[in-house]
Amino acid sequence: APFGVRNVKVYWNEVPITAPDGTTALNLLDLSNIRTAEVIKGPSGSIYGAGNGGVINLQSQANPQTGLLTSEWVSGSFGLNKGRFAIAQPIGNGGLEVSIVNQESEGYREHSAVDRTVFQAGGYFPINEKQEIRTQLLISDLDYQIPGALNENQLAEDPRQARPGSVDQNSSISQQAVLATLGHRYRFSKKAENNTSLYLNTNDFENPFILDYKKELGFGYGGRTRFTFDWNLAGKPFRLIAGAEYQQSLTDAQNFGNREGVADTIRFADKLKATQGFLFQQAEWELTEKLLVTLGLSQNFSSFEIDRQIDASGGPTGLQKRTFDPILVPRLAMSYSLNEFSAVRASISSGFSPPTIDEVRTNEGSLNLELEAEKGTNFEVGYRLGKGRFNMDLTAFYFRLKETITTYTNEQGVVLFRNAGSTDQKGIEAAIDYQILEQRNAGLVRGIKWGTAFTGHYFKFKDYQKRENDFSGNQLTGVAPNTLVSTLDFRFSGNVYLNLTHQFTDEIPLNDANTVYQDSFNLMNLRMGFIEPISKKVDVEIYFGVDNLLDELYSLGNDLNPFGGRYYQPAPERNFYFGAKVNFRY
Numbered sequence: 001a002p003f004g005v006r007n008v009k010v011y012w013n014e015v016p017i018t019a020p021d022g023t024t025a026l027n028l029l030d031l032s033n034i035r036t037a038e039v040i041k042g043p044s045g046s047i048y049g050a051g052n053g054g055v056i057n058l059q060s061q062a063n064p065q066t067g068l069l070t071s072e073w074v075s076g077s078f079g080l081n082k083g084r085f086a087i088a089q090p091i092g093n094g095g096l097e098v099s100i101v102n103q104e105s106e107g108y109r110e111h112s113a114v115d116r117t118v119f120q121a122g123g124y125f126p127i128n129e130k131q132e133i134r135t136q137l138l139i140s141d142l143d144y145q146i147p148g149a150l151n152e153n154q155l156a157e158d159p160r161q162a163r164p165g166s167v168d169q170n171s172s173i174s175q176q177a178v179l180a181t182l183g184h185r186y187r188f189s190k191k192a193e194n195n196t197s198l199y200l201n202t203n204d205f206e207n208p209f210i211l212d213y214k215k216e217l218g219f220g221y222g223g224r225t226r227f228t229f230d231w232n233l234a235g236k237p238f239r240l241i242a243g244a245e246y247q248q249s250l251t252d253a254q255n256f257g258n259r260e261g262v263a264d265t266i267r268f269a270d271k272l273k274a275t276q277g278f279l280f281q282q283a284e285w286e287l288t289e290k291l292l293v294t295l296g297l298s299q300n301f302s303s304f305e306i307d308r309q310i311d312a313s314g315g316p317t318g319l320q321k322r323t324f325d326p327i328l329v330p331r332l333a334m335s336y337s338l339n340e341f342s343a344v345r346a347s348i349s350s351g352f353s354p355p356t357i358d359e360v361r362t363n364e365g366s367l368n369l370e371l372e373a374e375k376g377t378n379f380e381v382g383y384r385l386g387k388g389r390f391n392m393d394l395t396a397f398y399f400r401l402k403e404t405i406t407t408y409t410n411e412q413g414v415v416l417f418r419n420a421g422s423t424d425q426k427g428i429e430a431a432i433d434y435q436i437l438e439q440r441n442a443g444l445v446r447g448i449k450w451g452t453a454f455t456g457h458y459f460k461f462k463d464y465q466k467r468e469n470d471f472s473g474n475q476l477t478g479v480a481p482n483t484l485v486s487t488l489d490f491r492f493s494g495n496v497y498l499n500l501t502h503q504f505t506d507e508i509p510l511n512d513a514n515t516v517y518q519d520s521f522n523l524m525n526l527r528m529g530f531i532e533p534i535s536k537k538v539d540v541e542i543y544f545g546v547d548n549l550l551d552e553l554y555s556l557g558n559d560l561n562p563f564g565g566r567y568y569q570p571a572p573e574r575n576f577y578f579g580a581k582v583n584f585r586y
Contacts, residue, residue, distance in 0.1 A: 007353035010024045015181045015199045022274075042397065046296020046331045047243070047282050050351055050352035052374055060122065062094075070086040074579035076576055086098065096122070096123050098121045101117070107147075119138070132185045137181075146172055149558075149567060152567075155568045169208060169258050170208050173205070175206075184197075199220075200220070203216070203217070203218040203251075208258050212255050213257065214256075217251065222245070239285075241283075243279075246276075249272075266312060268365045271305075271307040272357055275301070291336050292336075295333075298328070300327050304360070307320075320369060329350045329351065342384060344384075345382045347378075347380045351374075355372075359371060374403050375402045378397060392432045397428075398426050406561070409561060425457070425460075426458045426459070436450055449488075450488050457476075475509045477512050478508060478560050483506065484502075495530050495532055499527045505521055506520050508558065523550070525549060528544060529579075538584050547575050553573070555571060556571040
């Protein structure tokens, strides 16, 4: 992960899909199945544990209101073909929702093809007025090729080429995963309830790379329970949230030599065990009609075990353990309403991010058990205004991170990690949207909405010395100081819509010395289509779009501090797509 932007925890329908070893296989999900996404920035402090990077809550819970069949197809540049079929079936007061999505693409670059199939089924079963059960099943089959990073000369010669060796060694990832969840909600009364979720998952992972061939077979389980109580304290509304979360994963991991894309002689093999858990409490008290105070606290536990079974190099075998001391993570927040249109807020929160197993156990077989957890404290103030057609949200923050984990690549191309002192992360964020023309039923133009979001991340190394080099005061590697995203949405007669998006990204430092930068770039995307009801039961949507309309040459997902100057992962040039969607209600 880029320096200082790591350990983001992801939840899917109340279930953590971030593994206890700190990794999140987000590409196993298909975004077309996600209904809403909530982003909590920075240390989440209390009810989501101790992570420094924040939380993403993804929601796609089944709740069918009517029988619905949906079929969608998309085709586009670089061999893109995507098909989705979904059915929603009410059953009593609940129901089932099932979907299957397949996406294939040849990719923009040489050796960058993707083939992914995702099956998802969700059930919602109310038992009575007090109880309901929810189920989720996710089966994902993912294969994608890895073209690898290029140096500056290779980028100038042909940005579509793969890194030398990637094709011959079939650098790629094949991953099959199953996630099953069971959720139960119980309302004790109008003022008290409990939500509990349990999950099981399996993961079969293969990764031939230029230097080696990795195989992993994993199994995991966990659960989360949350109690919510509402009552009056000293005559004022008071809410208490308390609960716990626990996760454990077990993995058989083997590293082989790679002989032209085929696993060769075994190099080392480990049995891995990662455990993570925390207790959380959060109190929300409306001291006055205008003032809300939130106090949160979590106690976090984390450990991992690496039991080396084989080491062909003659190194030591046996069990290695690392247990991080339990840590209390607090959060204090206040919100004050200035009037019915606006409010100010302030918060102080702490975070704690242990290294992942992949950061401790590297591809060449070494174990860096001395790697310390990152510890951070965040101070934030904000202002929000919402009046009529105009909305504005302003935020300023200061995040101090200690024992920051940085990444670098050695001469063999192996990604390694190290603690690098502390960082100062100061930032401002502003989001504005305005309904220029309110929705209406007459005229050619039926509605216009404009929005823009600015992010200023002025992050610097505060105390970072590597051998004889002192990088204190340099910009944080991999972070753009300024980003601006603007949208303009039109609605026309005939149910026609047009969406325009522009994104400016400032230059990005690619090494700790700040001697190499990714140039700033402007991206513009366009999507246009119409939605037409054919009958009371059938509606059709036809659309097309253009990504990277300005045909910018830029790199996305750059490698940081790489050996040999291989910084660049060229992103697609101007590309097009076309799609059609049919909904049938029954």
